[in-house]
Amino acid sequence: MAGRHRLLLENAQQLVLVCARGEEYLRRQDAASLAVLRDASLVVGLDGCIKAVGQADVIRNQFSGATFERIIDCSGKCVLPGLVDAHTHPVWAGDRVHEFAMKLTGASYMEIHEAGGGIHFTVEHTRKATEEELFSTFKHRLERMLRAGSTLVECKSGYGLNLETELKMLRVIERAKQSMDIGISATYCGAHSVPKGRTAAEATDDIINNHLPKLKELKLTGEIHVNNIDVFCEKGVFDLESTRRILQAGKDIGLQINFHGDELHPMKSAELGAELGARAISHLEEVSDEGIRAMARARCAAVLLPTTAYMLRLKQPQARKMLEEGVIVALGSDFNPNAYCFSMPMVMHLACVNMKMSMNEALAAATINAAYSLGKSDTHGSIEMGKQGDLVIINSSRWEHLIYQFGGHEALINYVIVKGKVVYQNERCETSY
Numbered sequence: 001m002a003g004r005h006r007l008l009l010e011n012a013q014q015l016v017l018v019c020a021r022g023e024e025y026l027r028r029q030d031a032a033s034l035a036v037l038r039d040a041s042l043v044v045g046l047d048g049c050i051k052a053v054g055q056a057d058v059i060r061n062q063f064s065g066a067t068f069e070r071i072i073d074c075s076g077k078c079v080l081p082g083l084v085d086a087h088t089h090p091v092w093a094g095d096r097v098h099e100f101a102m103k104l105t106g107a108s109y110m111e112i113h114e115a116g117g118g119i120h121f122t123v124e125h126t127r128k129a130t131e132e133e134l135f136s137t138f139k140h141r142l143e144r145m146l147r148a149g150s151t152l153v154e155c156k157s158g159y160g161l162n163l164e165t166e167l168k169m170l171r172v173i174e175r176a177k178q179s180m181d182i183g184i185s186a187t188y189c190g191a192h193s194v195p196k197g198r199t200a201a202e203a204t205d206d207i208i209n210n211h212l213p214k215l216k217e218l219k220l221t222g223e224i225h226v227n228n229i230d231v232f233c234e235k236g237v238f239d240l241e242s243t244r245r246i247l248q249a250g251k252d253i254g255l256q257i258n259f260h261g262d263e264l265h266p267m268k269s270a271e272l273g274a275e276l277g278a279r280a281i282s283h284l285e286e287v288s289d290e291g292i293r294a295m296a297r298a299r300c301a302a303v304l305l306p307t308t309a310y311m312l313r314l315k316q317p318q319a320r321k322m323l324e325e326g327v328i329v330a331l332g333s334d335f336n337p338n339a340y341c342f343s344m345p346m347v348m349h350l351a352c353v354n355m356k357m358s359m360n361e362a363l364a365a366a367t368i369n370a371a372y373s374l375g376k377s378d379t380h381g382s383i384e385m386g387k388q389g390d391l392v393i394i395n396s397s398r399w400e401h402l403i404y405q406f407g408g409h410e411a412l413i414n415y416v417i418v419k420g421k422v423v424y425q426n427e428r429c430e431t432s433y
């Protein structure tokens, strides 16, 4: 095939497709065995989409007359799809390192929250920050995520709680969407906590009567494009009935339901999410057996967050039971001032060790299934013809090193590529033996 193309990756030792038959998600056995090619090459076109993937000699013949803007020799290296981080809170001011110290000496997440810290602390600082300050720290965080291999990231608002600051956060997310290489799925999370001085019922009414109509208006004028609606459904935050009202109202204006549920107490969030047609529910440390079955039936993704369970010393979500029951399991970093982790490779490692997932299951959860949780598996999450050319190249001859080397991704990741363009090249990359 002659003509000009953007990128040729040649002769990778392993090319991890994840899946190869246009699957929207992988579950049960399909998540346990991934599609991997050996001695393979890949071509990305000028439109940023994958044009061909296959055995190196076949691709060489097929593209013998073609020219490429860039060619990367991948001998001895592995190529994987860009990682997808299904859950983050990356726009905020005011870190909480002091609370980390409190938690280490025994304070629980909810004790700190009820004493006015936690989310409230971050809300106070985020309300005071300018849009420019928020954008600058957010941009820096996104760059760190990209360097750790994430090419599509879900990003929540939720440290404003009042309309003014929620919109400020969403404008910051929109600006990054328009100006940065990394892909973003934007989530309105105005129901992340009940604002000080209000009841949950008052906050619910405010969201339904004021916040959501404004979001609808801004979508119509093209100023802000929000994809998902989120609520923190938790004892002492938003109960099941308020959660239902907010999520339904969000769905009515075209948002995908993707919310926090069954984290610290069993709330029947999973049952509610399945009933409302939620795309995804995050956390689920306290999900019921019936909730798991309902999620499997409804094809509602479980977004598991290993950093949270680890840092808060919570009981681990029952990943094995979910996988056995046929739930679509995805992973997220949950980056936020409580869980300060940018790295999906470390998240996958924790999911394997603490939640007993296999490395194949963890990679499926951090690629195609995370993409599904954001309604994006038609364009992201696997290396298949027609999908966006979002890729990670690691300097190792076995892809599993990306999970195995805990915290080792900084030396291991050689290139991160978005739409066929190298957006990060690691000069200090080392060969792993």
Ligand SMILES: N=CN[C@@H](CCC(=O)O)C(=O)O
Pocket: 089, 118, 119, 122, 232, 260, 263, 308, 334, 336, 337, 338, 339
């Ligand atoms: N649980 C609720 N929300 C976040 C924590 C946010 C925060 O503590 O600032 C989470 O997913 O872990």
Ligand SMILES: [Zn+2]
Pocket: 087, 088, 089, 260, 282, 334, 336
């Ligand atoms: Zn969260």
